[in-house]
Structures are given as C-alpha cells and as structure tokens.
Amino acid sequence: MTDLLARADRTLLRDDPDWWRHAAVYQVYPRSFADTDGDGIGDLRGIRSRVPYLRRLGIDAIWLSPFYPSALADGGYDVDDYRDVDPRLGTLDDFDDLVADLHAAGIRIIVDIVPNHTSNRHEWFVEALASPKGSPARERYIFRDGLGPDGSLPPADWTSAFGGPAWEPVGDGQWYLHYFATEQPDLNWEHPEVREDFLRTLRFWSDRGVDGFRIDVAHGLAKRLDDVLPDQATLDALPRDGGHPLWDRDEVHDIYAAWRRVFNEYTPPRTAVAEAWVDSSRRPRYASVEGLGQAFNFDLLEAPFDARAFRTIVDANLELAAQSGSSTTWVLSNHDVVRHATRYGLPEPEPGEKHGAAWLRTGGTEPELDRERGIRRARAATLFMLALPGSAYLYQGEELGLHEVPDIPAEDRQDPAYFRNPGVDLGRDGCRVPLPWATTGASLGFGLGGAHLPQPAWFGDHAAEAQEHDPDSTLSLYRRALDLRAELRTAERLEWIPGGPVDVVRFRRPGGWEVVMNFGADPVPLPDGEVLVASGPLADGAIPGETTAWLRR
Secondary structure, X not given: XXXXXXXXXXXXXXXXXXXXXXXXXXXXXXXXXXXXXXXXXXXXXXXXXXXXXXXXXXXXXXXXXXOOOOOOOOOOOOOOOOOOOOOOOOOHHHHHHHHHHHHHOOOEEEEEEOOOEOOOOOHHHHHHHHOOOOOHHHHHEOEEEOEOOOOOEOOOOOEOOOOOEOEEEOOOOEEEEOOOOOOOOEEOOOOHHHHHHHHHHHHHHHHOOOOEEEEOXXXXXXXXXXXXXXXXHHHHHOOOOOOOOOOOOOOHHHHHHHHHHHHOOOOOOOEEEEOOOOOHHHHHHHOOOOOOOOEOOOHHHHOOOOHHHHHHHHHHHHHHHHHHOOOOEEEOOOOOOOOHHHHOOOOOOOOOOOOOHHHHHOOOOOOOOOHHHHHHHHHHHHHHHHOOOOEEEEEOOHHHOOOOOOOOOHHHOOOHHHHHOOOOOOOOHHHOOOOOOOOOOOOOOOOOOOOOOOOOHHHHHHOHHHHOOOOOOXXXXXXXXXXXXXXXXXXXXXXXXXXXXXOEEEEEEOOOEEXXXXXXXXXXXXXXXXXXXXXXXXXXXXXXXXXXXEEEO
C-alpha cells in the first residue's frame, strides 16, 4: 500500500511548481541505456521501453544527457543542432512519445543544454570557417589572430580541459578557442544572435513538454578576452571572484535572468540546475529565483568516506541553499566520474589527483579494489544521501551496484580525454558502459546486437533481471528507499542528534524519522524505533560498520 500511495503522490506532483525542491532525479545517458534497433547504441525508444522500470524504481524525474545530432567527439556534448534528435537515437516524434510516456507514469523530464560551445559541424561554425576573418559569421565564436608575422603561433599557450592546446588554427592566420575538445568551439555570448537563439531553443523544448534543463558548464558562458591574452600560468593564478576572463564572470547572470523570464512563461515554470564549478560562496547566485533556480553541489561526490566530512558538507550546503532560497542537490555519481561503488573500494587518492585515476591507469589492477567494501559503503552513502533535504541525483546503473569498468581495450575507447592525454587520463568510458538488463545474451539485454562499449562478463551478475526478485539486492534497496523518501519530500529541516561515537552521524527529520550512519568498523547500538530500511544486515540490536539505517519512532 505504501508503494502505491507513493506513486500516486508522485503523479500528483506533476502540477506542483516546487516539485524540483526534493525530487529524486535519475540521469539517463541515452547511448548506454537501452537499444531497440540493434546498432549497439541506445535510443529514445529504448528509454521508452524501460519507463515501467523507472516508475517502479520510484524516481520523480529523469535527466536526459544530450540526444542531439552529434559526431560524438565528446559523448554527445558536441552538439550539431540544438533543436533536433540524432537520427541514431530516433526522431522528434520519438521524443514526444517519450515525454508522453514519462508524464503518464508521473515522471518529469529534464534535458541537457550545452551552451558554452557547439560542435564544429554546427551550421554556424561551418559558415564561420567558410567566411573570411573579420566576418559577422566568425563573431558568433571566439576567433583571434595568431602570434608571429604570419599568425602561425597560437594567441596564447592555454591548455584545454581535455589536454592539448585550447586554440586551433583555421589556416588564415586566425585561431578559435575550444576549452574542451577541438571539435567544440566556444561560443561568443556577447553576440545577441547567440543569446536569442538559445532562448528559442529553451522555448522549443519547453513547448514539447520538457519540465526542466540541466545547464552544462554554466559558469563558462561569459568571457572577456583582452587584446593581449595572459599566459596559462597567469590565467590559473587569477582569482575567480567575478572578474576572471573565462570563468564565473558576474555578467553570466544577466544571461540566466533572461532564461528565467522564459522559464516563467510556462505553467508550472520550467526548472533548471546549473553545473557550475565555482567557489561555494558564489554558488547561490546560480541557484537564485532570478536565475536558474538550482545548482549542483558535488561536495559529497568528492568527499572521503568520513563522518566529519559528510556532516560538514551537509551543514554548509543547507546554509547555501537557504541563502539562495533554493534547495540543495546531492550527487554521488554521474557520467564524468568513477562510479562511487568503486571509489569507496579504493584508497584515498594522492592530493590533486582524481579519485580512481591511478587505478584506471593500471587497468584496474593496482591498487587492489575491495569490491565488497566499495558496494557496502556505496549503499550506506546512498541511503544517507536520500534521507537529506533537497534533490537527489542518481546516475544510471548505480541502483544495480555497478562498478567502474577499467579495462576497456584501447581500440574501443571513445572519450577525448583518453586520446588527448595518452597514459595520463583514461577518460570516462568506464562509467558509460551500456547497462546490463539480463544475465545472458550478446549485450546482456541492452539491445538486439552488441554494445558500443564492451561489457565485462561480471556485468551479468549485476543485471536488473538478477536483482529483480532479491529483497537484499541493491536494486531492491533503492526501490524501498525511494518509496519511503516520498514521505520526506516536503520537509526542509534536519536536526543533528548529538553524542555517540565520532564515526557515527545521526540526524532527525520531521515525522519521527531518524537516520543513523556508522562510518566506522565496529558495530554501534541500534536506537529504539521501527527499522524502515537499512543498507545492510542488522544483527543483535546493532548497526554494523559502514552501514546506514532509517528508523521511525
């Protein structure tokens, strides 16, 4: 009965303008979710085929990573056309059918918008390359004359986020800026045509029933490049206080104020969440009611598995949300990082290194991954996260307890970070391997044929089919927690319960809910109350180490 009522509540929330404040949002990476035509690439019809699964999981919305026409130079984040569907993934009619199916199931849809750059196949950039320097077509992007008598040297020694130079020559003495892959030229957001075209894009998808938008590189749109560009060392040393040439400039919020006016044209207003890698003190402005309305907080994703760290992060982000009038967001995995089941099974990284990067460079052999500990900690951290006020963002496959795939053959890799940083960065392909739906078959139920990234044999043990009827599976844990979480969605408050061991975090939510997470190795006494769900087995009136429990008094 609880399950049915929770689903009914989710359906009713479709008309709630504040649904996003406490939503459980499931990220779908379309090309790796489900394939219906046998080409090895997931598609929109594949997502439609799994809507019953998503409804049973108990989510409130999906976030759909880019599905636009793309050469896949960066996994779809190199967009050829912002108002169409990649033919390999379907058609606009397929998209409309997907929206209708999701809404009928009480699930909203958020789509990715990639405004910092287009692809190099976008009609604007094709026109820019065919036009002479100084032409209006080039003004939509960031072109600069090269250095030296013939312009054969780059305007600056900047390095792109994926490695290698951030400036690319076009053969006539000019170069264009691409902070990411070469195939992703940065847009000039001072150009009125760029601003107007994205407003058109926001209306295009909103008119088709999209409920919200995830804004990629939201802190990078506004740029101010002087005639003489600083070198990379100087650029890196500049403070990011609103005046940096490339990042988090104050005027970026003028762009989002215009977007907010578009969002508010709809009933209920369309939502947005910023991917803004900025100092936490500057995050509230992105999440303000005059701006995008919400901003990602990646602090738990980057935190060690430590009681004090988790509590400090929760306090800080609840305070930031209060400053902006928004709600915070919680994330443990996404399409850009090593899956948290794997991170938690590895030693903490060296300072300045990404978690899991050294392990990936060895093909997953060193240091040794403690798989059991990793999934035990991941289940505990997820249960902790789902009990917090705010929105929870889940990444496809984490509900199956999937680990990162480290040993993808070089000839199968796709991430530009791998090709631009040989031997240094193995890229993000390991968290994008197509999902296992069945325990056997050519692609473990992903599709009729193979999969665009190879699935390891052990994926079959984690398949949805294998976990469907197992009450102790990770899939069952997610379903149970998400159903219960519906009762907490409207509560903004959290009250810490003092006392107890230093490795234990304990808090209370309205309605008599209590959450206890034991970060340590030794069991701790289980408080009085009805146990609603636990991340692992409880025994002898105690919560084992690396385990979380929800109780109600």
